[in-house]
Amino acid sequence: MIKKSVLLLLILSTTLSFSQTASNQVAIEELNAAINYVNLPKETNSIAVERGPYLQSGTPTSVVVKWRTDVGTESVVNYGTQLSSLSKNETNTTLTTEHEVTVSGLEPNTKYYFNIGNKSKVLSESVSGDMYIITAPTAGTKQFVRAWILGDAGTANNNQRNVRDAYYKYVDAASENTGKTDMMLFLGDNAYSTGTDVEYQNAFFDIYDDMFKKSVAWSCLGNHDGKTADSAKQSGPYYDIFTFPTAAEAGGTASGTEAYYSFDYANIHFIILDSHHTSRDIGGAMYNWTQTDIQNTTQDWIVTLFHHPIYTKGSHDSDTEDRLIEMRNNFMPMMEDNGVDLILNGHSHSYERSYFLNGHYGFANTFNPDEITSGGHTVGATGSGDGKAEGDGIYQKTNETTEGAVYITTGSAGKISGGDLDHQAMSVSLNKLGSCVMEVEDDGLGGQNLTVKFIRENDKVDDYFTINKKGIALKSKAVTHKSDVLSYNSDNGLVSIIVNTNERLKKVKFYNNIGKKVKKSRKAVVDVAKMTKGTYVVEIITNKNTYTESVIIE
Amino acid sequence: MNRKLIVIAFLFLSVQMFSHGNLSERILIKTIEILENPNNYRLYYERGFLYQQHVDYEEALADYVKSESLGNSNKDLKLRMAEIHYLTEDYCNALAQIEIYLDVDSIDVIAKKLEAKILFKLKAYEKSIKAYRYVMNNMIDVRPEDILEYANIILAENNKNYEGALDVIEFGLQELGPNTLSLQLKKLEFLKEFGQVENAIEQYNYFILQYKRKEFWYYKKAKYLSEIDKPFEAKIALKLATSAIANLDSKYQHMTSIIELKDQIKNLESLNNQKL
Numbered sequence: 001m002i003k004k005s006v007l008l009l010l011i012l013s014t015t016l017s018f019s020q021t022a023s024n025q026v027a028i029e030e031l032n033a034a035i036n037y038v039n040l041p042k043e044t045n046s047i048a049v050e051r052g053p054y055l056q057s058g059t060p061t062s063v064v065v066k067w068r069t070d071v072g073t074e075s076v077v078n079y080g081t082q083l084s085s086l087s088k089n090e091t092n093t094t095l096t097t098e099h100e101v102t103v104s105g106l107e108p109n110t111k112y113y114f115n116i117g118n119k120s121k122v123l124s125e126s127v128s129g130d131m132y133i134i135t136a137p138t139a140g141t142k143q144f145v146r147a148w149i150l151g152d153a154g155t156a157n158n159n160q161r162n163v164r165d166a167y168y169k170y171v172d173a174a175s176e177n178t179g180k181t182d183m184m185l186f187l188g189d190n191a192y193s194t195g196t197d198v199e200y201q202n203a204f205f206d207i208y209d210d211m212f213k214k215s216v217a218w219s220c221l222g223n224h225d226g227k228t229a230d231s232a233k234q235s236g237p238y239y240d241i242f243t244f245p246t247a248a249e250a251g252g253t254a255s256g257t258e259a260y261y262s263f264d265y266a267n268i269h270f271i272i273l274d275s276h277h278t279s280r281d282i283g284g285a286m287y288n289w290t291q292t293d294i295q296n297t298t299q300d301w302i303v304t305l306f307h308h309p310i311y312t313k314g315s316h317d318s319d320t321e322d323r324l325i326e327m328r329n330n331f332m333p334m335m336e337d338n339g340v341d342l343i344l345n346g347h348s349h350s351y352e353r354s355y356f357l358n359g360h361y362g363f364a365n366t367f368n369p370d371e372i373t374s375g376g377h378t379v380g381a382t383g384s385g386d387g388k389a390e391g392d393g394i395y396q397k398t399n400e401t402t403e404g405a406v407y408i409t410t411g412s413a414g415k416i417s418g419g420d421l422d423h424q425a426m427s428v429s430l431n432k433l434g435s436c437v438m439e440v441e442d443d444g445l446g447g448q449n450l451t452v453k454f455i456r457e458n459d460k461v462d463d464y465f466t467i468n469k470k471g472i473a474l475k476s477k478a479v480t481h482k483s484d485v486l487s488y489n490s491d492n493g494l495v496s497i498i499v500n501t502n503e504r505l506k507k508v509k510f511y512n513n514i515g516k517k518v519k520k521s522r523k524a525v526v527d528v529a530k531m532t533k534g535t536y537v538v539e540i541i542t543n544k545n546t547y548t549e550s551v552i553i554e
Numbered sequence: 555m556n557r558k559l560i561v562i563a564f565l566f567l568s569v570q571m572f573s574h575g576n577l578s579e580r581i582l583i584k585t586i587e588i589l590e591n592p593n594n595y596r597l598y599y600e601r602g603f604l605y606q607q608h609v610d611y612e613e614a615l616a617d618y619v620k621s622e623s624l625g626n627s628n629k630d631l632k633l634r635m636a637e638i639h640y641l642t643e644d645y646c647n648a649l650a651q652i653e654i655y656l657d658v659d660s661i662d663v664i665a666k667k668l669e670a671k672i673l674f675k676l677k678a679y680e681k682s683i684k685a686y687r688y689v690m691n692n693m694i695d696v697r698p699e700d701i702l703e704y705a706n707i708i709l710a711e712n713n714k715n716y717e718g719a720l721d722v723i724e725f726g727l728q729e730l731g732p733n734t735l736s737l738q739l740k741k742l743e744f745l746k747e748f749g750q751v752e753n754a755i756e757q758y759n760y761f762i763l764q765y766k767r768k769e770f771w772y773y774k775k776a777k778y779l780s781e782i783d784k785p786f787e788a789k790i791a792l793k794l795a796t797s798a799i800a801n802l803d804s805k806y807q808h809m810t811s812i813i814e815l816k817d818q819i820k821n822l823e824s825l826n827n828q829k830l
């Protein structure tokens with residue numbers, strides 16, 4: 001009994017540590033910020049930037065820059081490819097304290113330095129060039145990509161800062177793309193305990209300020225963010241702070257809501273879901289959207305993030321909690337059938353990382369480490385291993401074996417909360433503070449490696465794994481079409497019909513992709529050079545038969 | 555002191571039965587606070603809300619009632635009580651509570667929306683529509699789910715009022731963006747249900763033209779065309795589906811969703827061929 005009450009006190013103290021902020025540390029942070037960023041010459045009637053700038057909704061040609069000032073003023077973003085010459089600007093003359101400027105007309109994969117201010121002066125800039133936008137590569141581009149993944153970060157205490165600093169050290173020492181973070185992916189619960197604006201200031205903006213000025217932040221909604229996000233007019237801090245694409249501005253499918261959305265970055269498709277507020281039912285609006293979205297992508301990698309974990313035995317239990325079970329039972333079969341590669345969740349304040357899985361929708365104790373070909377839940381010869389090149393071997397996806405995904409529950413970027421940590425589907429379960437980094441790079445053999453590392457608050461990498469995808473460079477391209485009765489030559493724009501010698505061609509009809517008849521002919525050679533590009537169904541009618549063929553006219 | 559320790563130990567044992575992690579810890583903390591301040595209505599309200607999030611509706615309601623009996627006259631308490639009654643399908647009491655809330659604050663969109671939902675459950679459709687219309691016109695961030703719910707309420711009131719339901723969808727498309735997927739899908743569903751064949755086919759064409767990968771849309775269109783006895787048109791759509799699949803990158807040929815789609819196409823083809 002005594003022991004248990006001691007345990008209870010421990011629980012209490014970890015819970016209460018949410019609300020504590022180390023004020024000394026905050027003071028140091030502010031000092032650092034002042035050194036790195038020149039925030040205007042101080043005048044008595046000067047305007048101060050209280051938040052940001054931070055980058056949102058990055059696309060190959062645009063980005064949203066947001067910041068807050070203490071006094072209402074105009075919004076100006078000056079930008080240019082040379083730090084010494086920020087010759088372009090985007091201006092909004094409406095006086096506001098909540099600034100949101102869409103900078104558009106940018107070149108893909110290009111670095112633009114920027115500063116912010118009002119019509120009369122610059123209010124925040126980085127003289128050392130640490131405030132910049134790197135636009136996203138055009139969708140489909142194969143190149144090195146690095147994403148920093150943070151789950152349940154928002155404690156605003158030294159745990160959170162140590163996890164952050166460990167990543168900063170990691171990225172600054174990285175051999176590839178040194179110092180460059182293409183995006184930040186927040187897994188929700190970004191600001192404890194209720195996601196208020198003040199809590200977001202302390203646990204989000206004050207902590208990641210440096211990174212927000214050069215890397216686009218994306219997020220899904222956590223249960224703690226959801227407390228204030230569901231306020232009277234269906235907005236609230238979470239939705240005010242973030243600007244996410246609702247109309248497929250960054251690729252993907254229009255969801256009509258910031259609660260769930262998708263975007264493309266290089267050759268990766270990201271699907272962000274709301275496992276907290278939105279209905280998780282099959283056939284519900286979010287399910288239908290997800291299905292359409294995932295079945296419309298042609299990207300090489302598919303990554304999804306949402307707050308509630310598919311598998312966990314940490315501070316939450318995926319065997320007993322409804323949101324977790326519903327996401328697993330309703331969403332995962334569909335997403336796995338459509339080629340999802342990586343699932344990122346938070347909520348449990350631990351790091352739990354699965355084997356290379358497919359088709360495990362039951363409880364933890366129903367997990368079968370055998371290969372799916374033998375009725376189990378892992379994929380390939382290495383699927384039940386640790387996924388490490390130096391260990392049991394990396395996980396493998398090919399054009400023939402398209403199954404297999406790794407599930408990560410990584411909610412310890414701000415605190416750890418223990419748990420049994422014995423979910424059978426997990427290769428690794430750690431009650432340790434840390435964040436994850438995902439890196440996608442060429443494997444030198446025409447494929448790519450997707451590697452995720454778990455970076456502890458003490459700078460150590462306690463886990464990593466790699467998924468290799470073969471044949472990414474080899475795309476099947478049907479430029480010419482040939483069948484027994486029809487051939488198409490894109491060079492001369494001619495479709496030739498070949499009928500058997502004992503048959504006589506009577507008619508050739510072309511139907512376009514919405515089934516409309518667009519061309520008729522009686523000839524065996526049809527000029528299609530002027531027809532709109534696309535897929536056509538060709539009906540070939542002879543005196544004896546009707547043949548139906550399809551052809552893609554380029 | 556010793557007694558308190560026993561109580562705490564007991565509470566700790568009971569916390570292990572909870573499954574919602576942090577939430578159960580917070581309920582426990584609240585319970586301890588209540589032990590120390592048994593007459594503080596704020597604490598009961600707060601614990602009630604924690605219970606509510608923990609899906610322990612009975613306990614939540616008990617705490618709300620207790621909070622009220624201790625003098626809590628805050629309107630939010632009424633909203634929470636209405637929510638609990640709604641969640642436990644006690645719609646009459648839900649309505650009673652939300653009306654009290656709306657007497658104090660008649661413009662709160664969340665409360666108004668809950669009122670609309672309660673009225674809907676009570677089959678007071680006209681009143682429900684009125685409440686929902688207010689919500690639609692005043693909510694800053696309308697979500698597609700709200701539009702879908704509103705459209706369903708309109709049809710529940712009058713199942714022939716497809717124009718009204720479609721109007722709501724169009725309103726949603728205007729508000730949320732013309733390609734909002736869930737709304738365009740609902741539009742398709744309505745057009746099919748109301749037998750607007752030409753418009754339904756147009757709607758399939760919208761999806762085919764809008765989306766990069768078309769194989770699933772071709773198949774869905776073919777299925778509809780075959781069902782409404784347009785086997786020739788269905789055959790063309792099926793051919794387009796097959797062609798679209800053949801031109802996908804090779805990895806898709808081995809993906810479960812596409813393998814299943816190929817099977818569905820094959821089945822529909824043989825079914826449809828009998829109609830030709």
Ligand SMILES: [Fe+2]
Nearest residue numbers: 189222223347
């Ligand atoms: Fe959470």
